[in-house]
Amino acid sequence: xxxxxxxxxxxxxxxxxxxxxxxxxxxxxxxxxxxxxxxxxxxxxxxxxxxxxxxxxxxxxxxxxxxxxxxxxxxxxxxxxxxxxxxxxxxxxxxxxxxxxxxxxxxxxxxxxxxxxxxxxxxxxxxxxxxxxxxxxxxxxxxxxxxxxxxxxxxxxxxxx
Numbered sequence: 001x002x003x004x005x006x007x008x009x010x011x012x013x014x015x016x017x018x019x020x021x022x023x024x025x026x027x028x029x030x031x032x033x034x035x036x037x038x039x040x041x042x043x044x045x046x047x048x049x050x051x052x053x054x055x056x057x058x059x060x061x062x063x064x065x066x067x068x069x070x071x072x073x074x075x076x077x078x079x080x081x082x083x084x085x086x087x088x089x090x091x092x093x094x095x096x097x098x099x100x101x102x103x104x105x106x107x108x109x110x111x112x113x114x115x116x117x118x119x120x121x122x123x124x125x126x127x128x129x130x131x132x133x134x135x136x137x138x139x140x141x142x143x144x145x146x147x148x149x150x151x152x153x154x155x156x157x158x159x160x161x
Contacts, residue, residue: 004033007050010121014054017116018061032060051127054117058131096159103153111146118143 004011015032016025035056043052104112110132117123117131128139 003049004036004053007053010050011053011057014117014121015057015061017113018058024064028057028061028064031064032057035060048127048130050121051123051130054121054123054127054131055133058113099154099157099159103150103157106153107146107149111142111149114139114142115146115150 011032012025012029015029016022019025019028032053036053039056043049104115107115113132114128117128118125123131125136125139125143128134129136132139132142134142
């Protein structure tokens with residue numbers, strides 16, 4: 001599938017972002033690929049393939065949750081094994097990254113999804129609307145609130161930038 005090659009890594013990352021588990025992400029992504037192959041005739045524009053696949057991944061993830069009758073759990077920051085930004089290792093880029101991801105984990109699932117799709121995967125507002133099945137204004141509000149909440153969480157962790 002030539003359409004999948006350019007977005008393969010982004011799709012894998014998106015599945016991992018949703019599941020927060022490598023094995024579960026691989027299962028969700030594999031099932032999403034199968035679903036995409038079966039339904040490729042429904043794709044209206046080649047340029048919309050990435051957001052279309054992201055939507056299939058979200059739906060596949062939700063189906064897996066329903067099958068297992070469980071809700072996604074975020075890990076408490078203390079279980080992530082990172083040091084406080086006030087420690088000697090603060091200048092280390094890895095420490096900053098851990099603090100950032102711990103803060104992102106504390107966002108609501110919808111805020112986290114909107115922020116990751118926009119900032120890390122580079123999707124447009126319109127594409128995020130399609131992936132999350134939300135209206136334009138709702139996605140814009142989610143992005144605004146997620147940025148505000150993330151800034152607040154980072155300030156609490158001693159990051160003023």
